[in-house]
Amino acid sequence: MNRPIDREHATGTATTPARVPAGASTAAATRAADLTARYVDAAMRTVPEAQRADLAAELRASIDDQVEARIADGEDPHSAERAVLTGLGDPDRLAAGYTDRPLYLIGPRLFLDWWRLLKLLLAIVVPAVMGAVALGGALDEDPFGAIIGSVVVTGLGVAVHLAFWTTLVFAIVERSAGKDAAPFAPWSVDKLPEQQDSGRSVAELVTSLVLLAVAAGAVIWDHARGLVVTSQTDESFLDPSLWPTWTTGLFVLLAAEALLAVTVYARRRWTTPLAAVNALLDVGLAAGVMWLYSQDRLVNPEFFASLVDEDAAEVTSIVSTVLLFVIVGSAVWDAIDAFRKARRAGPA
Amino acid sequence: MDVTERETLDGHLQELRRGTVVLACLRLLERPGYGYGLLEELAARGFETDANTLYPLLRRLEKQGQLTSEWNTDEARPRKFYRTSPQGRQLATVLTDELRAIAAAVDALPGKE
Incomplete structure (x- = not known):
């Protein structure tokens, strides 16, 4: 904030503001014209054409008045002019005040x-x-x-x-x-936001347990009978070499997820440590799937070979890739979602 | 008083005084006046204002029709003189009454020394 002109000067000349002899100003004004003219020009740059002449003349007169008052109080013309212009501040800011232009991008x-x-x-x-x-x-x-x-x-x-x-x-x-x-x-x-579900309802518990059971059941079914039993094929969808080591690993992960879901329900809320455990399980799942993908061991190559006549290898590769993205994407989302719910539930 | 306290106080005072400058201008310009002269008179009467606040304010009040203006070329330096319009006079009355009401309400508050 700019401080106003010195109070002493102000009160000293307040009673006779209009009676400064005109002659005293001309010499000072000529000497000081340069800076003031530049200031007025700079301020008028952003003022609409129609108001420019009027505003420039008024601003010019106001500055000259202020400079004169300071000179009359014994200041030298040069520093008086500098002080007055400094007090007025950035000319673009002053112009924005005159024209009501906002000095911010989005208010x-x-x-x-x-x-x-x-x-x-x-x-x-x-x-x-x-x-x-x-x-x-x-x-x-x-x-x-x-x-x-x-x-x-x-x-x-x-x-x-x-x-x-x-x-x-x-x-x-x-x-x-x-x-x-x-x-x-x-x-x-x-528009008030709903009070958000923090992951503790019975419905949520049942949903996650059912989904986990369905996932485990699908893997077992796939191994035992083949994913789709048609006249054409009884090949499993997942690579048969995954059974039993990798699938057992998957069942351990699924069981741990189920345990976690029960714990969350028992505690009536997600907490940051529980969310961290959940994230670890998700990382485990994602890492395993990515490893198998990189080894081309995710999808059984025979599965599509028995379904389509040509390009079975390419179909297998595309389906593996999409499967990888779906699994890793869901794992990432699940991990993030648990932390969000823990944060919403607030500190334990 | 340290620097932050000083700044807080200045901020509150500025907030409180903001609207009073408009009132003072409308009352003072019953007699025509120009930018710098008004600035000095305001300061002398205890309504200290920055030049870069007052000049745009006069323009704004004129645009709203509270002030009228006229160039005076009688003296060596032509100056733009402002004068309170009938509408501005009405506004000044309303603002003055409001300020009195506020002062009375403040007086009636508990917790005075």
Whole structure:
């Protein structure tokens, strides 16, 4: 904040502001003209043409008045002018005051709309695009490093574009709408967020136990009878070499997940340690599946060979890749979701 | 008083005084006045204001119709003189009454020394 002109000077000349002899000003004004002229020019740059001449003349007169008052109090013309202009501050800021122009990109009226939309877009679009790029790269059998590279670069690019264009549109709306215009949609109590489920309901427990049982049952069924029993095939969908070591590992993981689900229900809430255990199980699952994928041991090559006549190897490879993405994607989401629920439930 | 306390106090005082400058301008400009002269008179009467706040404020009040303006070229330096309009006079009355009401309400508050 700029301090006003010295109080002593102000009170000393307050009673006779208009009676400063005109002659005293001319010499000082000529000497000081340079800086003041530059200041007035700078301030008028952003003022609409129609008001410019009038405002410039008024500002000029006000500055000269202030400089004169200081000179009359014994200050030398040069430092008087500098002091007055310094007190007025940045000319663009002064001009913004004259023309009611906002000195911010997005003001309080639109900020929350902007912030919510931006968070929503980033949370949906960036992961979707990154996932799509990764899947595309994997289906093309690009090297792992190249896939990671293109996923990161595309993700960053998309995030930057989203942020830039959203912000640009809001900045334009901020400047085009009237100063007292309402936000996009007024707030009402109906917009209060629901109290979120923190993962402790019976329904959630039953759902996770049923899903785990179905997963285990499907693996056993696949091994014993083949995933789809048709006249054409009784081959298993998963690579038969996974039985029994890898499948046993999977059953241990599934059992641990079931135990965890029961624990969460018993504690009536997710906690950060429980979420961490859940994340470990998810990492275990994802790591195992990624390892098998890299060894080409996920899907039984005979399965598609018995179903389609041509290109069975390619179909197998594509299905393996999609399966990998689905499993790893669900594992990542499950791990994140547990931490979110733990955070929502608050400290233990 | 340390620096932060000082700044907090300044912030509160500034907040409290903000609207009173408009009232003071409307009352003082019953007699026509120009930017710098008004700045000095405000300071002398205890309504200390920054030049870069007052000048845009005069423009704004004029745009709202609370003030009228006229260039005076009688003296060596032409100056733009502002004067309170009938509408501005009404506003000044309302603001003055409101300020008195606030002062009375403050007086009636408990916890006075």
